[in-house]
Amino acid sequence: GAVVSQHPSRVICKSGTSVKIECRSLDFQATTMFWYRQFPKQSLMLMATSNEGSKATYEQGVEKDKFLINHASLTLSTLTVTSAHPEDSSFYICSALADRENQPQHFGDGTRLSIL
Amino acid sequence: SQQGEEDPQALSIQEGENATMNCSYKTSINNLQWYRQNSGRGLVHLILIRSNEREKHSGRLRVTLDTSKKSSSLLITASRAADTASYFCATEKAAGNKLTFGGGTRVLVKP
Numbered sequence: 436g437a438v439v440s441q442h443p444s445r446v447i448c449k450s451g452t453s454v455k456i457e458c459r460s461l462d463f464q465a466t467t468m469f470w471y472r473q474f475p476k477q478s479l480m481l482m483a484t485s486n487e488g489s490k491a492t493y494e495q496g497v498e499k500d501k502f503l504i505n506h507a508s509l510t511l512s513t514l515t516v517t518s519a520h521p522e523d524s525s526f527y528i529c530s531a532l533a534d535r536e537n538q539p540q541h542f543g544d545g546t547r548l549s550i551l
Numbered sequence: 552s553q554q555g556e557e558d559p560q561a562l563s564i565q566e567g568e569n570a571t572m573n574c575s576y577k578t579s580i581n582n583l584q585w586y587r588q589n590s591g592r593g594l595v596h597l598i599l600i601r602s603n604e605r606e607k608h609s610g611r612l613r614v615t616l617d618t619s620k621k622s623s624s625l626l627i628t629a630s631r632a633a634d635t636a637s638y639f640c641a642t643e644k645a646a647g648n649k650l651t652f653g654g655g656t657r658v659l660v661k662p
Contacts, residue, residue: 542593
């Protein structure tokens with residue numbers, strides 16, 4: 436149980452393109468989803484916390500107009516990287532959390548974004 | 552600096568040996584979690600230990616938590632080549648709150 440599906444797994448696109456990444460909890464309802472960014476050989480950096488039906492909470496230094504997050508339902512959150520540039524190239528990972536205490540986050544398999 | 556600091560940053564061992572990695576943190580926590588990440592993949596949850604627990608086991612994994620020292624350890628016994636991965640500790644300060652990850656320990660198990 437507790438499967439999180441993240442799609443696509445890999446995106447290569449030209450500079451200026453907007454890219455949408457989906458994160459779905461397949462067998463549980465996720466009241467909260469998180470979006471992380473990870474640089475090579477580094478740890479995960481939290482970008483934003485997404486709650487169903489409300490605006491996302493962004494971490495300091497993360498541009499909310501650049502990284503649009505929509506948590507439309509209890510099983511789906513999307514991250515759109517708008518007008519992507521080469522410096523946005525990274526590994527983006529989502530996770531989902533059920534509404535119960537002391538539960539781990541369940542992670543998607545990540546999206547490798549490469550902007551040419 | 553990060554909430555979680557892990558030590559060592561990298562570890563290379565032979566198959567069959569034990570691997571121990573440590574995590575320190577700075578503030579009070581609700582729980583501490585350990586995750587594994589294979590190269591280019593997402594994170595896999597290993598063990599969650601609550602702030603009122605001191606030790607937890609899962610298969611070949613043993614996690615300890617010392618809240619007085621604000622530290623935790625992960626022990627992998629009888630390691631296998633398939634255990635090669637990066638291991639991260641993460642702390643949750645309040646229920647349902649965000650996780651703060653440590654820098655990770657890269658473990659290489661040589662066959």
